[in-house]
Amino acid sequence: MVGCALAARLAEAGLKVTVIDQASAAAGASGGNMGLVLWSDAEPGVSLDLTRRAWPELREEMDTLGEVEFRPIHTLTLVPDDQDPTDILSACAHLSAAGFRSVFLPTREVRRLEPLLTLEGVQGAVYQEQAALNPLLFTLAWEGRARRAGVRFVRDTRVTGFRLEGGRVTAVETAGGPEEGLIDGGVFVLAAGAWTRRLALTAGLDLPQYHIIGELLVTEVVPPTVRGLVGLAPPAGQDRVSLELRIAAERGEGSGLRLVEFAVIQTATGNLVVGQVSHGGPDLGEAVRSGCLRDLAAGLVRFFPSAAGTAVIRSWAKPVPFTPDHQPIVGYAAGAEGLFLVSGLKSTIIITPLLSRLAADYIVSGRPGPLAPFSPDRFR
Ligand SMILES: Cc1cc2nc3c(=O)[nH]c(=O)nc-3n(C[C@H](O)[C@H](O)[C@H](O)COP(=O)(O)OP(=O)(O)OC[C@H]3O[C@@H](n4cnc5c(N)ncnc54)[C@H](O)[C@@H]3O)c2cc1C
Numbered sequence: 001m002v003g004c005a006l007a008a009r010l011a012e013a014g015l016k017v018t019v020i021d022q023a024s025a026a027a028g029a030s031g032g033n034m035g036l037v038l039w040s041d042a043e044p045g046v047s048l049d050l051t052r053r054a055w056p057e058l059r060e061e062m063d064t065l066g067e068v069e070f071r072p073i074h075t076l077t078l079v080p081d082d083q084d085p086t087d088i089l090s091a092c093a094h095l096s097a098a099g100f101r102s103v104f105l106p107t108r109e110v111r112r113l114e115p116l117l118t119l120e121g122v123q124g125a126v127y128q129e130q131a132a133l134n135p136l137l138f139t140l141a142w143e144g145r146a147r148r149a150g151v152r153f154v155r156d157t158r159v160t161g162f163r164l165e166g167g168r169v170t171a172v173e174t175a176g177g178p179e180e181g182l183i184d185g186g187v188f189v190l191a192a193g194a195w196t197r198r199l200a201l202t203a204g205l206d207l208p209q210y211h212i213i214g215e216l217l218v219t220e221v222v223p224p225t226v227r228g229l230v231g232l233a234p235p236a237g238q239d240r241v242s243l244e245l246r247i248a249a250e251r252g253e254g255s256g257l258r259l260v261e262f263a264v265i266q267t268a269t270g271n272l273v274v275g276q277v278s279h280g281g282p283d284l285g286e287a288v289r290s291g292c293l294r295d296l297a298a299g300l301v302r303f304f305p306s307a308a309g310t311a312v313i314r315s316w317a318k319p320v321p322f323t324p325d326h327q328p329i330v331g332y333a334a335g336a337e338g339l340f341l342v343s344g345l346k347s348t349i350i351i352t353p354l355l356s357r358l359a360a361d362y363i364v365s366g367r368p369g370p371l372a373p374f375s376p377d378r379f380r
Pocket residue numbers: 001002003020021022023024025026027028029030031032033034035036037038157158159160191192193194195199213214215216275276317318319320342343344345346347348349350
């Protein structure tokens with residue numbers, strides 16, 4: 001979605017743009033995520049500031065992108081009885097002070113919002129007003145907009161590396177597809193999600209961008225079960241970043257280390273989408289692990305017993321990148337002139353309209369503006 005949105009913005013600004021993808025626009029994480037439009041996932045600091053601006057911009061783009069099943073929803077993050085809520089309450093206060101309404105609700109109010117939810121062992125939930133959409137439609141909508149603006153798409157063509165001459169990227173090398181060989185250009189945008197690190201290495205850039213592999217499952221269509229998003233709070237004191245780094249480091253199949261973040265949402269068509277287990281894995285594999293699916297199904301039945309016996313019709317695994325400071329990488333890197341990086345995003349849907357606009361401004365004007373803090377050179 002990031003590549004398509006930025007391509008659309010650049011073409012709308014008058015640039016001649018070609019997008020090269022090893023598969024198709026939604027083949028990566030963009031076509032396989034939960035479709036949540038979350039501001040609550042932003043890290044405090046620069047990302048939170050950007051997210052504050054991103055929300056109204058996304059709402060505006062909903063009018064231009066067409067039908068993407070966008071809908072405002074409540075999100076409820078359940079807090080177990082035995083969990084000290086101090087950290088959660090202070091996160092709520094922090095977000096509310098920043099203008100994102102976050103309140104802790106007792107169980108009787110949670111029940112009113114989600115009548116089919118079992119609240120046994122739960123002391124209450126964090127309530128927030130956020131949104132959801134269909135991520136596949138959202139990505140394809142950006143692709144369509146890019147095509148209408150004149151962007152040329154070269155599909156099923158794998159970029160194998162960048163040609164570097166005198167510290168400047170002068171061409172991409174490609175394999176397969178109709179345009180195998182070298183494709184030259186003025187500015188090269190690398191927006192390959194979890195694959196970005198590997199490709200950046202071919203231009204001599206060793207970015208501290210890692211990946212974990214997230215798994216989801218989808219059930220058959222069921223009667224109305226979940227009204228918003230219902231998830232479980234992470235254990236108190238869980239440091240997500242260090243856990244992700246450990247998972248990324250232990251990439252062998254046998255490590256067994258994983259991050260389980262139960263959440264369920266019902267799509268516009270009535271399917272339940274249940275997430276998410278994240279684990280490491282050899283390379284950027286997309287193989288689903290049956291143990292992960294069992295964890296997700298168990299969470300669903302624990303909180304929504306009426307879903308017991310529901311058939312799982314799809315599941316998948318997709319790699320997502322992250323950086324040690326949980327901030328994206330956006331901009332040019334010293335040593336590879338002409339190569340513009342956009343990657344390492346976390347809660348990407350909400351930020352895509354704003355980020356693609358700011359990144360296009362940066363490329364056109366040569367000035368980073370509000371994106372300066374995300375320079376890849378901050379890790380040097
Ligand atoms: C299970 C799961 C649930 C998630 N839930 C949410 C959510 O609810 N809300 C949210 O905002 N975010 C969510 N995310 C995160 C979000 O999906 C990603 O951050 C986002 O999709 C990243 O978009 P992208 O365009 O940067 O990368 P991708 O969508 O991964 O795109 C990368 C593209 O690069 C192409 N590519 C890779 N290598 C090459 C190559 N060598 N040559 C040519 N092309 C190449 C791929 O084919 C792909 O099309 C979730 C992620 C996962 C895995």
